[in-house]
Amino acid sequence: MIEIKNLHKSYEIGASSLHVLKGIDFSVEDGDLVAIMGSSGSGKSTLLNILGMLDTSDTGTYDLDKIRIADMDEKKAANYRNKFLGFVFQSFNLINYKNALENVALPLYYQGVSRKERQKTALTYLDKVGLKDWADHLPSELSGGQKQRVAIARALASNPKVLLADEPTGALDSTTSIEVMALIQKINNEGKTILVVTHEQDIAKMCKRVVHLKDGIIVEDKKIKQNVIKNV
Amino acid sequence: MNSLKKIFDRDTWDEIFESISKNRTRTIITSIGVFWGIFIYIALAGSAKGLENGFDEAFSGLSKNSMGIWVQSTSMPYKGFEEGRFPIFELSDVEYLTDRVPEIQYISPGLQAGAFSGSPPLVVRGLKSDNFNLFGNFPDQAKISVIKIYDGGRYINDQDIKYERKVAVIGEGAQERLFDLDEDPIGKYIRINDINFKVIGVEKYSEGDGFGTDSDITIPYSTFAKIYNRGDKFGFMFISGYDYVNPNYLEETIKENLKVRKIIHPEDDKAFGSFNIGSLFESIIKFTRGMVFLSLVVGIATIFAGVIGIGNIMLIAVKERTNELGIRRALGATPGEIKVQIVLESVFLTIIAGIIGIIVGAFLLFLINIGTSGLEDFPFANPTVPLAIVSGAFITMITLGTLIGLIPAERAVSIKPIEALREE
Numbered sequence: 001m002i003e004i005k006n007l008h009k010s011y012e013i014g015a016s017s018l019h020v021l022k023g024i025d026f027s028v029e030d031g032d033l034v035a036i037m038g039s040s041g042s043g044k045s046t047l048l049n050i051l052g053m054l055d056t057s058d059t060g061t062y063d064l065d066k067i068r069i070a071d072m073d074e075k076k077a078a079n080y081r082n083k084f085l086g087f088v089f090q091s092f093n094l095i096n097y098k099n100a101l102e103n104v105a106l107p108l109y110y111q112g113v114s115r116k117e118r119q120k121t122a123l124t125y126l127d128k129v130g131l132k133d134w135a136d137h138l139p140s141e142l143s144g145g146q147k148q149r150v151a152i153a154r155a156l157a158s159n160p161k162v163l164l165a166d167e168p169t170g171a172l173d174s175t176t177s178i179e180v181m182a183l184i185q186k187i188n189n190e191g192k193t194i195l196v197v198t199h200e201q202d203i204a205k206m207c208k209r210v211v212h213l214k215d216g217i218i219v220e221d222k223k224i225k226q227n228v229i230k231n232v
Numbered sequence: 233m234n235s236l237k238k239i240f241d242r243d244t245w246d247e248i249f250e251s252i253s254k255n256r257t258r259t260i261i262t263s264i265g266v267f268w269g270i271f272i273y274i275a276l277a278g279s280a281k282g283l284e285n286g287f288d289e290a291f292s293g294l295s296k297n298s299m300g301i302w303v304q305s306t307s308m309p310y311k312g313f314e315e316g317r318f319p320i321f322e323l324s325d326v327e328y329l330t331d332r333v334p335e336i337q338y339i340s341p342g343l344q345a346g347a348f349s350g351s352p353p354l355v356v357r358g359l360k361s362d363n364f365n366l367f368g369n370f371p372d373q374a375k376i377s378v379i380k381i382y383d384g385g386r387y388i389n390d391q392d393i394k395y396e397r398k399v400a401v402i403g404e405g406a407q408e409r410l411f412d413l414d415e416d417p418i419g420k421y422i423r424i425n426d427i428n429f430k431v432i433g434v435e436k437y438s439e440g441d442g443f444g445t446d447s448d449i450t451i452p453y454s455t456f457a458k459i460y461n462r463g464d465k466f467g468f469m470f471i472s473g474y475d476y477v478n479p480n481y482l483e484e485t486i487k488e489n490l491k492v493r494k495i496i497h498p499e500d501d502k503a504f505g506s507f508n509i510g511s512l513f514e515s516i517i518k519f520t521r522g523m524v525f526l527s528l529v530v531g532i533a534t535i536f537a538g539v540i541g542i543g544n545i546m547l548i549a550v551k552e553r554t555n556e557l558g559i560r561r562a563l564g565a566t567p568g569e570i571k572v573q574i575v576l577e578s579v580f581l582t583i584i585a586g587i588i589g590i591i592v593g594a595f596l597l598f599l600i601n602i603g604t605s606g607l608e609d610f611p612f613a614n615p616t617v618p619l620a621i622v623s624g625a626f627i628t629m630i631t632l633g634t635l636i637g638l639i640p641a642e643r644a645v646s647i648k649p650i651e652a653l654r655e656e
């Protein structure tokens with residue numbers, strides 16, 4: 001599904017430049033659930049953003065579902081994001097003046113799906129995350145866990161190939177975190193490829209594979225025995 | 233999806249309505265600028281037009297190239313004549329002028345007592361009496377200056393002149409002083425210098441018309457000449473030219489001819505006094521044209537400022553919405569779609585605010601029109617703004633709205649999505 005080779009990324013800060021990713025080789029199989037770990041500033045988000053085509057790398061190759069992602073114009077990148085990628089952020093990133101249903105329907109709008117179809121699909125996904133009854137609530141009327149579930153529903157709505165989550169439980173308490181991870185496991189069990197950035201050991205253990213970043217390179221990459229969450 | 237096609241997509245508009253209606257404060261602040269601009273513009277342009285129409289109306293009926301000329305005394309010796317001569321007009325001068333100045337449409341010689349010279353005669357009606365300025369006029373006088381006769385009466389006619397009839401047209405002020413309130417003066421007799429005159433009309437007073445007052449009494453020229461023994465001599469006349477004639481040219485030509493006729497030094501400017509309505513009128517026209525132009529400039533400048541205000545607020549709004557636009561781009565919005573949305577928001581706000589401005593401005597003009605319609609002295613009528621000017625303002629607004637909207641739109645898509653997302 002994902003294949004990157006010798007990926008480098010530096011940030012220009014004034015005159016100096018900060019080398020954040022220093023040659024990442026990394027691939028992800030279809031249906032995997034990968035935790036990306038590492039200390040703060042190790043480049044986890046940077047990597048995920050490049051994978052999500054929200055940012056670009058300096059050198060190296062990136063293939064997503066056998067398609068080479070290189071030198072794309074913004075329009076094409078937007079279409080790829082729309083079709084292949086779903087995002088979940090630590091800070092939810094819901095649009096505050098749209099209710100839950102409208103938020104979930106938004107990626108479908110950019111796919112050119114008809115209004116009626118959008119509403120229907122959005123409602124299905126809200127149901128999937130257990131928030132059907134909250135469809136007409138604004139984000140400000142939802143709890144953190146509920147917001148993150150809406151965000152997950154939105155990320156799934158366009159039926160992407162890969163779900164990218166940057167610290168999806170970072171702003172949640174432990175009970176809610178487990179709820180959200182249970183949802184992620186459920187989606188993964190249905191076959192979706194998922195990458196989760198986290199620095200919580202507990203969360204990482206709920207995944208199938210853990211990748212450790214340190215100083216811009218992968219220092220450890222291992223399959224683990226997944227801690228499957230039951231009865232939440 | 234082609235981003236331009238999105239303009240006609242109902243979903244695009246749903247997005248825009250949503251963004252506009254759910255960010256109310258921003259929408260209102262943004263709109264006020266354009267609303268104010270177009271409102272001021274409509275109100276100003278309409279008022280200027282109303283003023284123009286008002287002056288037009290006030291001067292209607294008055295031949296715009298009419299003039300008056302009267303005898304003064306010469307200030308230069310010429311061809312054996314001493315200065316200080318009084319070059320009195322004679323009726324034959326009228327023919328002389330019409331023969332030589334084909335631009336003349338009407339000439340109306342006038343006689344008077346009390347207005348410039350002589351004493352106003354005593355006029356008696358029953359127990360009431362007073363002194364009034366008396367004029368002797370031809371019927372053509374009514375074609376040169378505004379003479380409005382109240383219903384039921386008439387002005388001097390050719391028969392009155394021919395038979396030297398003892399008939400009189402009295403001013404409304406004279407009616408008040410000579411007749412009872414409920415009395416109809418038409419057909420009644422008044423005594424002027426002990427001679428009985430039949431009242432044939434009451435003249436409505438209109439300001440700015442020659443040198444009359446509201447209490448003048450007018451009798452046929454021939455009758456006046458006979459009673460006062462004036463022969464064929466007279467001291468002033470009113471002249472009007474055809475519509476195409478320049479009033480200043482007419483005034484000059486007439487004076488030149490009269491100077492030849494009366495053997496007066498060509499450079500003697502004191503021999504005759506004169507005025508022409510045209511030059512008076514011209515300065516008023518210039519004034520109202522200036523008003524219209526000023527309102528155009530001020531209005532367009534205000535609209536401009538308003539639209540720039542919209543652009544400014546859109547810029548701030550886009551900055552404020554950077555995160556939202558980042559989210560949209562993460563979800564697959566292309567730069568084109570983002571731009572179309574922002575520009576359409578800008579244009580839509582401009583149009584709505586503009587329409588409201590036009591409606592409120594028109595309503596204000598409507599109120600002004602009602603408020604001033606009863607005021608005779610206030611020259612204001614039918615304050616309209618030409619459709620061409622309204623549509624011009626509208627097109628300007630939409631164009632500027634689009635151009636200004638493009639700036640924040642361009643800004644919004646110029647940064648990477650991740651940079652937009654990072655902004656809170």
Ligand SMILES: Nc1ncnc2c1ncn2[C@@H]1O[C@H](COP(=O)(O)OP(=O)(O)OP(=O)(O)O)[C@@H](O)[C@H]1O
Pocket residue numbers: 011012013018020038039040041042043044045046047199
């Ligand atoms: N836009 C940017 N400009 C400059 N430096 C940046 C930028 N984004 C990230 N960095 C720097 O790059 C390094 C890696 O950042 P990154 O966000 O990838 O770390 P992270 O592993 O996600 O950390 P955290 O766990 O705190 O989220 C950090 O030192 C950070 O300061």
Ligand SMILES: [Mg+2]
Pocket residue numbers: 044045046166
């Ligand atoms: Mg991070």
